[in-house]
Amino acid sequence: MPLTSDQKRERQRLATQRWRKANPDRAKESKRVYNAANRKKLRASRKAYYAAHKEDEAKRNRLYRETHPEYDRLWQETHKESVRLRVRAYAIANPDVHRATMGRRRAQKLGAVATLTAAQWKAIVVAYKGRCAYCGKKPQKITQDHVLALARGGHHTAENVVPACMPCNFRKHTGLPPLIPPLRLLL
16 A cells, blocks of 8 residues: 555654764754755744744743843843844934933932833923923923932932933032922922
8 A cells, every 4th residue: 555645754754863863963064054055044934933923932932031041141241242232222212211211220229219201201391391490491402300319318200300401400419409390299
């Protein structure tokens, strides 16, 4: 009785498997040559698979990172430059989000409460119409000023942050504000 196509395929698969076990070096070299010759085809295939199984792959990747944190740290250590470039590109593309993240991080390092979000910061700037809370000027670059400085026990919250021009912010430094910004009470 002749073999079906499925049986022939299975027979060929087993023969290939036996050959690979018997000739590991030649199998490895053969795979390397094939991968080099078909790089674009393989990449497209992996992308298509990932797109079709995005949730499963994301879950698998997340689980792996959680169970193997040492590999994530090792990867970041060995790819410092690419990580730095990626963070820099994100910061340029999303300056408000990056500024809010860095402000929260700085506050947390000092042990302060850090709840100010990028959306809250935008709302504060809009409430002040893009003007400095102290001098009333409309600067090109507005900075976040903590009314009660983080160094004096202030928090990184919407109630404690006001927009300020650089000269006013630098002049105040960690001291008390020249006057309490009137809009601060509205937020």
